[in-house]
Amino acid sequence: MLDRAILRKEPDRVRAAAKNKGEPCLIDEWLELDEIRRELLGETETLRRRRNELSKEVSFLKKEGKEADTQILESKETGRRIGAIETELNTVDTDMSQLELRFPNIPDTDVPIGSDETFNRIIESTGEIPSFSFVPRYHWDILGELLDREASGSIAGSNFILLRGWAARLQRVLINWMMDFHSSCGMEEVWMPFVANRESMTATGQIPKLEDDMYHIEKDDLFLVPTGEVPLTNIYRNSKLPEEDLPVKIFGYSPCFRREAGSYGKDTRGLNRVHQFEKVEMVRMVKPENSQAALKEMTGHVGRMLEELNLPYRISLLATGDLSFAAAKCYDFEVWSAGQEKWLEVSSISNFGEFQARRGNIKFKRSGGGKPEFVHTLNGSGLALPRIMAALIENGQTESGKVVLPEVLATRTGTEILG
RNA sequence: GGAGAGGUGGCCGAGUUUGGCUUAAGGCGUACGCCUGCUAAGCGUAUGAGAUUCACGUCUCCGAGGGUUCGAAUCCCUCCCUCUCCGCCA
Numbered sequence: 001m002l003d004r005a006i007l008r009k010e011p012d013r014v015r016a017a018a019k020n021k022g023e024p025c026l027i028d029e030w031l032e033l034d035e036i037r038r039e040l041l042g043e044t045e046t047l048r049r050r051r052n053e054l055s056k057e058v059s060f061l062k063k064e065g066k067e068a069d070t071q072i073l074e075s076k077e078t079g080r081r082i083g084a085i086e087t088e089l090n091t092v093d094t095d096m097s098q099l100e101l102r103f104p105n106i107p108d109t110d111v112p113i114g115s116d117e118t119f120n121r122i123i124e125s126t127g128e129i130p131s132f133s134f135v136p137r138y139h140w141d142i143l144g145e146l147l148d149r150e151a152s153g154s155i156a157g158s159n160f161i162l163l164r165g166w167a168a169r170l171q172r173v174l175i176n177w178m179m180d181f182h183s184s185c186g187m188e189e190v191w192m193p194f195v196a197n198r199e200s201m202t203a204t205g206q207i208p209k210l211e212d213d214m215y216h217i218e219k220d221d222l223f224l225v226p227t228g229e230v231p232l233t234n235i236y237r238n239s240k241l242p243e244e245d246l247p248v249k250i251f252g253y254s255p256c257f258r259r260e261a262g263s264y265g266k267d268t269r270g271l272n273r274v275h276q277f278e279k280v281e282m283v284r285m286v287k288p289e290n291s292q293a294a295l296k297e298m299t300g301h302v303g304r305m306l307e308e309l310n311l312p313y314r315i316s317l318l319a320t321g322d323l324s325f326a327a328a329k330c331y332d333f334e335v336w337s338a339g340q341e342k343w344l345e346v347s348s349i350s351n352f353g354e355f356q357a358r359r360g361n362i363k364f365k366r367s368g369g370g371k372p373e374f375v376h377t378l379n380g381s382g383l384a385l386p387r388i389m390a391a392l393i394e395n396g397q398t399e400s401g402k403v404v405l406p407e408v409l410a411t412r413t414g415t416e417i418l419g
Numbered sequence: 420g421g422a423g424a425g426g427u428g429g430c431c432g433a434g435u436u437u438g439g440c441u442u443a444a445g446g447c448g449u450a451c452g453c454c455u456g457c458u459a460a461g462c463g464u465a466u467g468a469g470a471u472u473c474a475c476g477u478c479u480c481c482g483a484g485g486g487u488u489c490g491a492a493u494c495c496c497u498c499c500c501u502c503u504c505c506g507c508c509a
Contacts, residue, residue, distance in 0.1 A: 041471065045478045052478090055490045059439040068489080075489040240429070240468090365429080369450065372468080 001358040002103050008034060017106040020113050020320035030099045033092050040089040044082055051078045101208055105355040108329040112319040119319030120332070126303070127312030130338050130395050138339040139393040140270035142401055142419075143167055147270065159260075159268060159275045161386070166418040170392070170405075171278065171385060173412050175253055178280040178382060181305060182251040187282065190252035192231035195222040200234040203360030205326030205352075215257045224257035228281030229379045236285060236375075237360040243367045246375065247294065248285040251382065253278070271386035272344065278385040284378040285362065288354065291376035295351045298380045299331050302347050305382060310406040311391050312336040314343060328353040335387065339394035344387040349380030 007014055011027045018025035054075040061068040107113075112121050140147055145164070152162035163171055183189050201207040201223055206214065215224040225231060232250055241248070256279050271277075282301075286294045299315065306313045318330045330350040334343035354374035357363070363372040396404040402419035410416040 038471070041478085045471075048478060051490080055439075058489060062439075072489040077489095079489070242429080367449090369466085 001100055001355060002106065003354075003358070004034075004100075006106075007031070007100070007103070013106060014103055017320075018104055020107060021104045021323060021325070022115060022321050023102070023104045023325070025103065026099050027103070030096060030103075033096045033099070037089065037092045037096065040085055040092065044085050044089060047078050047082045047085070051075055051082065054078065101202065101359075104325045105328050105352065107320050107323055107327075108351070108353075110317075111323065111329055112317065114319035115321040117319065117322040120316040120322055121319070122314055122316045123331075124303075125312075125314040127307070127310070127336070129312050129336055132338070132397075132399075134399045136339045136394060136397055137401070138270060139337070139390040142339070142393050142397055142403065143270070157275075159273070161271060161274050161276070166403075167389070169413070170409070170418060171389060173409055174385060174388060175278060175280065177408060177412055178305070179251070179253060181308075182280070182282060182382060185301065187249040187251045190232060190235070190250050192228065192252050192254060194225050194231075194254055196225050196230045196234065197222055200230055200237065200360075203237050204230050204233050204356055205324075205359065206230065209325050213259050215259060225254055226258050227256050227379075227381075228252055228254035228279060229283060232281060232283035233356060233362075233377055233379065234360060236362045239362060240372050241285070241362075241364040241375065243287070243364055246285060246287055246364055247290065248375075249282070250284075251280060251282040253280050255279075256384075271390045272340075274386060280382050282380050282382045285357075285364075285375040286378065287364065288373065288376050291351050291353065291378060294376075294378050295329065295331070295349065298349050298378060299333075302333055302349060302380060302382055306333065306335060306346075308406070308408050309388070309392065311388070311395065313346075324348075324350065326350075326352050326355050328355065333383075335391040337387070337391040337394045339397070340390075344391060346383050346387045346391070347381040350378060352377045352379075 002014065007027065007030060011031060014027050015025050018027075054071045057071045058068045058075065061071065112119050114120075143163075146167040148162045148164055149158075152160045155162065179189065195217065198207060198221055201211075201214070206223075206226060210226070214226050217223070231254070232252055235250070236248070256277050258275060258277075260273065260275065268274075282298065284294050284298070303313070303315070313333055313335045316332050316334070318327075318332055323330055327350040330348055332345055333347040333349070334345050336342075337344050353376050356377045357374040362375050362377070364375050365372045392405070392409075393403050396406070398404060398417075400419075402417050404417055405413060405415070
């Protein structure tokens, strides 16, 4: 959610942001409602003030044992008028809030402007692209029956995955390794619910825009989390943190459920794009002046993870059109997967500024005093499992269809070669 | 799922029986000042959030939403959450 002061004073910025993000923008409707709202608000306040005065008079007169019929009559009439105006005011206010939920966050000034991912700017590329003396295979070919589509299909449906044997084991080892990695870097480990309610989804920005992309449990009006960002950020919804609690640095594992309507077709083979994937997510809440530095720190952190996994990667700064609804700035990490000969997105690290904090009412208070301010929130994947699996398998493959593990995983698995 | 008890400012906690000098007491904490060899104590002052306004101010907020009333923290209804006990269950 954007500051109402910005909507009011700088509608052009809001308009430009929406346009650059490819979102509709109903700012003119909002401004019109805002005028009406302020007018109505003024009227109710005058009337309320009068009613408060009358109430005091009645109270006083009754105590004196005097008549107060005139005052009671006026108060009654005033109450009726307040009621009428309030009904109108509520309608206007609800409409405004609905509109506000649909204004996307304003991208930072250094974000490249462009309609889609072709405008993303690659800012770094690290690691050596592996070469083979044979034709490298796709990970789904190497996995073979360890990626049991028949089983997952009959259990849940297409594009859900079921891993067996060493593939399942590799997934578990990877999750553990990631968790330990973050833990040793001084973040707090969190285990979270994998469903979230409507308020939580609205705070982080999935609702209203992405409601249809989520799995919904109608009976309880709960959603399966599309990312751990939702529970992790909502830990602090409606709270006011003392300054010394910042920065909040937390992480946790969660499965991520995405209906991804209309995503079937190419690029959905194997582990590339599935309805449920595993992810370890990092979330931060920082003081506004520190969010840029935090974003940088988080990208460095993820870079080190990929280096330990020995995966070649590149980082792009997303263009406005590829930036998510709630983000102000975002870096994407992609790893090279040798079989598919493609860059696969494995982590997004975003700064949301105060956008989510405003929606979720997450504030902090400076120890020197002053008004509570909104924190800045950030989050980043560290990392998303399926494509990391794909890249590890494709890059580490041998001619005989085995997989050589990077050292950090070999130590944990107890073997250097899987298969 | 059943029964009971609760939800009041950053925290604790009075007020709900009997609706109206509650404009939410009091305490803790915090900030500033006084005092002090230093610290603590003590004393004094200040201290919730939101909306609106250039400002003074005004209005709203006692878990959420409705209702009754001239007037609701207080009465009525619905819902949510927490705790205790019981039931069921991995």
